[in-house]
Amino acid sequence: MSLSATATDQSVSRLRCIACGDxxxxxxxxxxxxxxxxxxxxxxxxxxxxxxDPAALKSLWLKRCTSRHDLDQSGVWRFRELLPHIxxxxxxxxREGNTPLYHLPRCxxxxxxxxxxxxxxxxxxxxxxxxxxxxxxxSSAHHGKFRWVACASTGNTSASMAAxxxxxxxxxxxxxPDGKISWGKLSQSLDYGALTCQLRTDFDGCxxxxxELVRQKPVYLLNSVNPYRIEGQKTAAIELLEQLAWExxxxxxxxxxxxxxxxxxxxxxxxMLELKLISRLPKLSIIQATGANPxxxxxxxxxxxxxxxxxxxxxxxTLATAIRIGNPASxxxxxxxxxxxxxxxxxxxxxxxxxxxxxxxADGIGCEPASAVTLAGLKKLRHRGFVKSGESVVLVLTGHLxxxxxxxxxxxxxxxxxxxxxxxxxLQTKPLQRAPLVLDADLGAVIAALDTAERNS
Ligand code: F0G
Numbered sequence: 321m322s323l324s325a326t327a328t329d330q331s332v333s334r335l336r337c338i339a340c341g342d343x344x345x346x347x348x349x350x351x352x353x354x355x356x357x358x359x360x361x362x363x364x365x366x367x368x369x370x371x372x373d374p375a376a377l378k379s380l381w382l383k384r385c386t387s388r389h390d391l392d393q394s395g396v397w398r399f400r401e402l403l404p405h406i407x408x409x410x411x412x413x414x415r416e417g418n419t420p421l422y423h424l425p426r427c428x429x430x431x432x433x434x435x436x437x438x439x440x441x442x443x444x445x446x447x448x449x450x451x452x453x454x455x456x457x458x459s460s461a462h463h464g465k466f467r468w469v470a471c472a473s474t475g476n477t478s479a480s481m482a483a484x485x486x487x488x489x490x491x492x493x494x495x496x497p498d499g500k501i502s503w504g505k506l507s508q509s510l511d512y513g514a515l516t517c518q519l520r521t522d523f524d525g526c527x528x529x530x531x532e533l534v535r536q537k538p539v540y541l542l543n544s545v546n547p548y549r550i551e552g553q554k555t556a557a558i559e560l561l562e563q564l565a566w567e568x569x570x571x572x573x574x575x576x577x578x579x580x581x582x583x584x585x586x587x588x589x590x591x592m593l594e595l596k597l598i599s600r601l602p603k604l605s606i607i608q609a610t611g612a613n614p615x616x617x618x619x620x621x622x623x624x625x626x627x628x629x630x631x632x633x634x635x636x637x638t639l640a641t642a643i644r645i646g647n648p649a650s651x652x653x654x655x656x657x658x659x660x661x662x663x664x665x666x667x668x669x670x671x672x673x674x675x676x677x678x679x680x681x682a683d684g685i686g687c688e689p690a691s692a693v694t695l696a697g698l699k700k701l702r703h704r705g706f707v708k709s710g711e712s713v714v715l716v717l718t719g720h721l722x723x724x725x726x727x728x729x730x731x732x733x734x735x736x737x738x739x740x741x742x743x744x745x746x747l748q749t750k751p752l753q754r755a756p757l758v759l760d761a762d763l764g765a766v767i768a769a770l771d772t773a774e775r776n777s
Contacts, residue, residue, distance in 0.1 A: 332366030333404035335547065338652060349534045351545045359653060360547050361587070362404050367595065374596045377401055381562065395419065396452050396555045402591060403456065403551050410463040412488040416451035417555055419443045421563045421714070424683045431698055435712035437569075438680070439560050442687055442720035446508060449556060449581060449718045450480035456552030457542055458484035466540040467491055470533065472526035473543075474577070474642045475505030476719055481542050482512035493539060495519055495526040500641055502688075502724040522636065524647045544580025545649045553584035554591070560714060561598055568602045570711035573694045573701075575718055576606040576615050576665070577643035579654035585716065586657020602714075604663040605706075606654060607697030609673060609690075612636035612644050615651050616667045619658065629655060639727060639736070640673055642690035642719060664706050668696035671745045674731050678752035681728075686721030732756075 335344050339358035348354055381399060384392035391397040391408060395417015421439050428436040441449030458481065461469045470493035471481050478494040485492035494509045498518035509516050519526050527543065534541045544550065561568065572589075574582045585604060592598045608616045614634050622629040633647035648654070658665065668676075676699070677692035694715035701707040721728065730736040733755050737746035759765040 333362050333364050335360045336363045338656070347547070349541065350531055351541060351547060359545055359650065361653065362547050362551055364402075364591070372401055372595060377595075377597065378562070378566065390415075393418075394455065395559050396455050396552050399555045399558045402554065402558065402588075402595075404548070406456070406459050406463055411455075411459045412462060412484050413455050413459075414445035414451065414483065414487060416444050416455050417559055419556070419559070421560065422683075422685055424680065424685065424715070426683045427679050427695055430679060431695070431702055432709045433698070433702065433707060433711065433713050434709070435569075436698075436715070437713070438685055438687075438715045438717045439556065439563075440685065440687070440717045441556055442691065442717055442723070444480075446476075446480045446483050447720035447723055448476035448480060448688075449553065449716070450476045451484075452556050453544065453549035453551075453553035453580070453584065454480040454484045454542070457546050457548035458488055458490070460546075460548040461485075461490060461540040461542070462488045464540060466538070468493060468537070468539040469542050470530060470539045471495070471542040472523060472530045473501075474523050474644055475501035476642055476723070477543065478514065478516070479505050479508035479512070482509040482514035482516075485514070486512045491515065493517070493533075495530050497522045497526055497644075500644060502641060502726060504723045504725065523645050524633065524636075527647070527649070543649065544578055544583075550580060550584045550587060550650075550653075553581060554588035556716070557585045557588035558592065558597075561592060566598055568598050568600050569714045570602060571605060571663075571701075571707055571713045572602045572716065573605045573607060573698055573713065574716045575640075575643055575690050575693045576608045576654065577612070577645045577648065577690065579606070579615060579648040579650040581716070581718065582606045583650045583653035583657060586654070586661060590657065590660055601661045604657055604661040605665065605697065605701060606658060606663065607666045607668060607693040609638035609640050609643055609693060610667045610669050611638040612640075612646060613667045614646055615648055615654060616665045618651065619655065619665045638673075639670055640689035640693065641724070642688060643693070664701060666697040666700045668693050668700065669745070670742050671737065671749060672696040672699070674727075674736055674746070675749045675752055677728070678731060678749065680717070681721065682752070685717070687717040688719035688721060688723040689727050691715075691717040691719050 337353035340356040342355045384398045394413040444451040472495045492514040494514045494516045636644045636646035676695035
């Protein structure tokens, strides 16, 4: 086990502190800058001296789609020319990435944006976008000969980490907030063999304990402060642009929790522009739940001022448990890509999230609640005129519908907001609800139900 083994080939990629610009030779245990304590990121000085030929890269990546080689079949490792080097023998892959881009015809009609697509990152091996970053960061742990990897999670990171650790013959330690993650996600980390600790705190409390732990024990930190996670997650945007024949959409919209994903997608967009793989930047917008909106508040508070932005942590609360995060680690990285791409931030209510989720479901796609903030946010951005009807929009759906069936069932039964302050507002979602009918085992009863449905359709 050695931390220096996580050092990269310095001629191509280097670690850099996002705040003070220091270039550490290798990452510390907490992946923070030893000079100023801020986050690290990878930069690629090698591209300045020998810039890769964009046409050659595009054709190489396409050619790999017909290869039988494990790494070429991964939608992450296929783009390895844009990633730091990790020796092939350490790569742990479940053939992640390769996720579909779907047109959303009904959602397009309801938002008044014809060209509306969803990049469904829930179609990854463990059913969330986390796999794209995890394949890369877990491989770096393997390269560093770690026995143990660990994360704090709202459920998807832990599911993904547990799977990749198992594939790489490593032990995994999961810290999750007790009672605040979905059963689907919890069951995954159990089945993949993680040591799963449900702590009596929230996600932010789990992060605090984990940061202490990595200082005392030889475990490798797999939260998204780990810059290898961000590198792997970049490939979602590269794959998206390849699917769009390298024509940038006008807008990409992502949910914001700990803000690793938005940072990664934004980083990829900026790097693709630098390498001339694309000729213009999409605007990257970030949507948070109102009950977990520290980033939204920061952006709004400091917009148009010359003050140095500061994030005020909050106690987060939302039924979209994946993004129940009050102190997002990567907020400075996200702010940078928001500014660089000219994107916006929005916040959406619990009822708006639930309605948007059912609408995405009605397009035959489905997603988990946190992913649905993207459609709810799009509606607001359309309303404000930031997104125009003729523009092209891609929503990044981060998790699969089956991650949180409890939410879905309660919504369709009309129970989701019962007894909460949102009960009144939720009445407007009735037309979206499709509660199951319990009938006698009788043909006549089924035909009557069918006829009623037909009349109402
Ligand atoms: N959507 C889903 C389904 C998520 O699981 C998460 C984060 C996000 C969106 C937000 O992404 O944190 O990169 O801004 N889930 C983390 C976890 C925190 O532990 O699974 P982010």
